Amino acid sequence: MQDSDINQEGSAPADLARSNEERYFITALARGLEVLACFRAADKSLSNQQIAERCGLPKSTVTRFTYTLTRLGYLLQVEAGGKFTLGTATLALGSSMLARLDIRQMARPMMQELADFSGTTVSIAVRDRLSMIYVEVCRSTAALSLSLQVGSRMPLAASAIGRAYLVKAGEQERKEILSRSQELDELAYTAMRDALAKGLKDYEQFGCATSFGEWQKDVNGIAVGFYPIGGSQLMSINCGGPASSVSQQFLLDEARPRLLEIAKRLES
Structure with a gap:
């Protein structure tokens, strides 16, 4: 032959x-x-x-x-x-999609409680290609909380909420995301690959993904990926705010246990 x-x-x-x-x-x-x-x-x-x-x-x-x-x-x-x-x-179309996300109603009181406790913005997002789109946002009354809203986009590679999604995603979806990145250029592919590696390392150490001044130099955030009760669509939930009022240590020591508990309750 x-x-x-x-x-x-x-x-x-x-x-x-x-x-x-x-x-x-x-x-x-x-x-x-x-x-x-x-x-x-x-x-x-x-x-x-x-x-x-x-x-x-x-x-x-x-x-x-x-x-x-x-x-x-x-x-x-x-x-x-x-x-x-x-x-x-x-x-x-958007209203029909949001109406199906019953998890938002379940999550909102817990998200608001965490936002008020921590003086942060707490959000849930789903993936759209190489971005994360917010589908629910709760803010604290703090003047310095992030002014993000439903429909806002976050980069998949640079944000905590995107990295948490990458960690939780299945192998096939990860390959598809990396393939999309490579179609853009080598820099985008390298950034996405490094984001996955960083997310996996963070999960091993903290049980969540982090982004401290990496999405924006003056913004800190942590996030967790989860599959909502009765649903098959992977989501991420984050907690973050301006670095001047929300330190890395505060997020890891004080906000992280509460964020992990919310994700656990939304998933189980």
Whole structure:
């Protein structure tokens, strides 16, 4: 048997599986969803050029997508021939998703209690590609608590809430996340790989993930990943605040036991 035959035999099942999967992938739909996903909580509106730059698509292609999405109510044109913002149709989708997350109602009193005790912001987030999106946020009344809200995004690699997710995720999901990172560039892949290693080390030492001045130099945070009662979607819960009022030692000594207890109660 020739080497070429051996290689062909060895690679055929994997190639066939990828081929079968790709048959069901609709590129136009994927790009349309990428257009919607490129909007961030801080964005008041985006132009076709800005969307094109974020999605890595030609402006002419984006123009057709934004026209279609506007007609369907997923985008709203706020200036004639100008910029776009998310429309009410996306609100309906988001509301339906949040309504299914019953865990938020169960978690909110415990989160608020921890926020008030520690003078921090306590949040729950789920993963969206290489980001974490907040689905519930409780703040203390402290003037220096973080001004994050439902819908805010956090980087998966640099944040405690993202690292906690990486640690708790299954092997297949980790591979998919690392693969997505590598598609961006080598720096993103290295950062994600290092974030996983840091998270695993933190979990071994503290039972949680940490980020002390790594997401933002003046912000400290800790987080735990958990699978909510009756649910299969992995989530993370964090506790953090400005480094000037929430020290690393306070989070580890005082807030960490309470955060771990909340995650345990939400999971069991």
